[in-house]
Amino acid sequence: MNATSPSASSARPFTTVLVANRGEIACRVIGTLRRLGIRSVAVYSDADAGSRHVREADVAVRIGPAPAAASYLDVEAVVAAAVATGAEAIHPGYGFLAENPALVRACERAGVVFVGPPPDAMTTMADKAAAKRLVATHGVPVLPGTLDDGLSDADLVAAAACVGFPLLVKPVAGGGGKGMVVARSAEDLPDALASARRVAASSFGDDGLLLERLVERPRHVEVQVLADTHGTVLHLGERECTLQRRHQKVVEEAPSPAVDDATRARMGEAACAVARSVGYVGAGTVELLVPADDPASFAFIEMNTRLQVEHPVTELVTGVDLVEQQLRVAAGEPLGFAQDDVRITGHAVEARVYAESPARGFLPATGRVLVYDDAGAAAGPAATPVRLDSGIDAGSVVTGDYDPMLAKAVAHGADRAEALARLDSLLGEVVVLGVETNLGFLRDLLADDDVRAGRLDTGLIDRFLAAAVEPVETSSPVEPVETRVSTSSTSVVAAALWALTGDDGDDGDGGARGPWAADGWRLNGPPVPRRVVLVDATGTERTVTVTGTAEDALVTLGDTPDGGEPVRASLRPAVGHDEPRRGLLALGATTVTVVGMNMAHFGLGKRANFMPTAPTEVWVHVDGRSAGFTVLDRATTAARRREARAVEPSSSGAASTPVRVDMPGTVTAVPVDDGEQVAAGRTLVxxxxxxxxxxxxAPTDGVARLRVRPGDQVRLDQVAAVVERALPEDTPVPSPADEPDHADQTDQTDQTDHADTTDHADTTGTTAPVAGAHPAPTAARPQADPATRGAS
Structure with a gap:
């Protein structure tokens, strides 16, 4: 059979299959099961009881509470669910138990088929040191580094001199870049080893580490392999996975723009040799490190013994449904095509959509998805030329319990340029409101000249981000706002007008529009301008002065009415759209379509259905980019001022700076003592x-006062520590009388009557508002320094 044609086999390999996963990949597997006429069984934790994959499956079984260790990682619970529902096979997806031999053996004991490789192959390749030793004996090139597992820190420090710096510290177990730390010098190595061991122990239950020579400016290329139980091993070409941030893949494509036909054939032969070396069965991926200036000099990194996140790009260029092939191989069927049948047609590019805040160092974001528009893109291998594999919909709650990937946007084209253009268009049309995402960042990245030209290496994103924050010098005059309105400014104006307008046609106070709607009108006098103060994800305040109604207004960007020239603006419903939250924003001479959500009116539009939040949040999607803002009312403004004063010098000549939690989670280490003198930049928690x-x-030198301990569950913006710093004797100390302890009520217009917060218990045991992805920051946060995460 030709690999680009439908499967020649019409028989169902199984009648019932349990999917031991969640989110996007669970929905993806369920889609193929449905197409093949196979009954699907989903499993879910308490956090996912209402999730999309639960609704799309034929049957769903609860397997435990929110923590993954007590649910999705519980082998016995997963197998018991399969037995109870009559499932003949378990598909693990990726992540969680996908590369856990214990699940394979438990399936064997229960008489259930595991859709994946044999446990011995999985065990060998899970040990990166053992894998490198093995494949080297089969003629596969490997990078210089340690080949022994179980080395102590002292052994690794000694071996580092032979490996040479810079080097990469990697967990022996696990994958996906998780726990990898770069050490550029001998001085960096102890901290790198400590960090990598913590992540490896908590994530994989094995804190073994190895060292590997770091290749500067490398490309990351991987080869998709398939093997059946009848001795056939073949490859489906390579994928370029070089665009990474902190060792985590962001954008992938197939084929690689750097690989020619001869190199592709050599890479494929090496990958098949790796698979044969362990008697591999099923779908797997052999990862290679490729010098950017010499793609032919590739070296083996590791083998992922599962389906990859980025498998859709291979499906689009080959026409092969990899999940179907996994199922058929697991059922004992031979592959229905040979190596010569595999054809690479066109080009495909995938971008991972994460719940994260690019403005806050790409920290994970949480919250409730208020609005979700998939732009009409279908999911699964049959979707072309654009494809959106997603695990969310409107109402989904994104918690801190699991990986923050929400969806994968994929596009196919006759060539790379067409695929990139189609992907950019899809990313611009997808709307997610209520949770911060990286959609805007992905579009910016795809527009980069080096990305467009295919000049890739794993450090490109870091350079791209560094260049994005550098000031741009220009001698050209700035155009007036009437003729040049940036996307950022347009989003601010849209948010301000939406803050004055309810989702259901009400005004900002919940009353019906009409002669009594608040518009600043007063008897025998000009309209009173209203100031809407917004706070974006970075904590920056943006003020919009509005005169008139949202449908007919003059708006001024700036802190004072004379801070800029007024611009005529209006926000009206978009005629012809069934979606009530879609509108037309006219700003000066420009009209754009916007999608918005005012959280003061979340629900069905009736006052009884309001979900009050304090402060109010407004989300808007403008020109392919979404943004969330907090609308400051009097009470919130006063609280911000009080907290700002709290970190100013006190009468004792000392000042305190709170160190806040940037993402809800678990405290894993507190490497300083309470009361210890610390230097700026020292890790506190x-x-x-x-x-x-x-x-x-620590944001500054001073004395650390700790507020948390290892094992504590912490919430977003919780104070984890305080740094007290002594000030010079001549530092002026403000008097409490210098500033009143109340907001300037002439400057603020309270946009909502709701003053109290409805808290929802989050799944980590803390309390936090579900609705908000980023409450208004009240103090400068320390720079993020996250390690790696996610499946590759």
Whole structure:
């Protein structure tokens, strides 16, 4: 059979299959099961009781509470669910138990088929040191480094001199870049070893480490292999996975723009040799490190013994449904095509959509998805030329318990340029409101000149981000706002007008529009301008002065009415759209379509259905980018001022700076003592969440006062520590009388009557508002320093 044609086999390999996963990949597997006429069984934790994969499956079984260790990682619970529902096979997806030999053996004992490789192959390749030793004997090139597992820190320090710096510290177990730390010098190595061991122990239950020579400016290329139980091993070409941030893949494509036909054939032969070396069965991926200036000099990194996140790009260029092939191989069927049948047609590019805040160092974001528009893109291998594999919909709650990937946007084209253009268009049309995402960042990245030209290496994103924050010098005059309105400014204006307008046609106070709607009108006088103060994800305040109604207004960007020239603006419903939250924003001479949500009116539009939040949040999607803002009312403004004064010098000549938690999670380490003198940049607390380790550092020299201990569950914006710093004797100390302890009520317009917060218990045992992805920051946060996360 030709690999680009439908499967020649029409028989169902199984009648019932349990999917031991959640989110996007669970939905992806369920889609193929449905197409093949196979009954699907989903499993879920308490956090996922209402999730999309639960609703899309034919049957769903609860397997435990929210923590993955007590649910998705519980081998016995997963197998028991399969037995109870009559499932003949278990598909593990990726992550969780996908590479756990214990699940394979438990399936064997229960008489259930595991859709994946034999446990011995999985065990060998899970040990990166053993894998490198093995494949080297089969003629596969490997990087210089340690080949022994179980080495102590002292052994690794001694071996580092032979490996040479810079080097990469890697967990022996696990994958996906998780726990990898770069050490550029001998001085960096002890901290790198400590961090890598913590992540490895907590994530894989094995703190073994190895060292590997770091290749500067490498490309990351991987080869998809398939093997059946009848001795056939073949490959489906390579994928370029070089665009990474902190060792985590962001954008992938197939084929690689750097690999020619001859190199592709050599890579494929090496990958098949790796698979044969362990008697591999099923779908797997052999990962290679490729010098950017010499792609032919590739070296083996590791083998992932499962389906990869980025498998859709291979499906789009080959026409092969990899999940179907996994199922058929697991059922004992031979592969229905040979190596010569595999054809690479066109080009495909995938971008991972994460719940994260690019403005806050890409920290994971949590919250409730209020609005979700998939732009009409279908999911699964049959979707072309654009594809959106997603695990969310409107109402989904994104918690800190699991990996923050929400969806994968994929596009196919006749060539790379067409695929990139189609992907950018899809990313611009997908709307997610209520949770911060990286959609805007992905579009910026795809527009980069080096990305467009295919000049890739694993450090490109870091350079791209560094360049994005550098000031741009220009001698050209700035155009007036009437003729040049940036996307950022447009989002601010849209948010301000939406803050004055309810989702259901009400005004900002919940009353019906009409002659009594608040518009600043007053008898025998000009309209009174209303100031809407917004806070974005970085904590920056943006003020919009509005005169008139949202449908007919003059708006001024700035802190004072004379801070800029007024611009005519209006926000009206988009005629012809069934979605009530879609509108047309006219700003000056420009009109754009916007999608918005005012959290003061979340629900069905009736006052009884309001979910009050304090402060109010407004989300808008403008020109392919989404943004969330907190609308400051009097009470919130007063609280911000009080907290700002709290970190100013006190009468005792000392000042305190709170160090706040940037993501909800678990405290895994507190490497300083309470009362210890610390220097700026010293790690005070380490928090882990969403497969990510994040160090909270001292913002200044001073004395550390700790507020948390290892094992504590912490919430977003919780104070984890305070740094007290002594000030010079001549530092002026403000008097409490210097500033009143109340907001300037002439400057603020309270946009909502709701003053109290409805808290929802989050799944980590803390309390936090579900609705908000980023409450208004009240103090500068330390720079994020997360480790790696996620499946590759």
């Amino acid at each position: 380490v928090v882990e969440a969403m497969k990510m380790e994040h160090a909270l550092v």
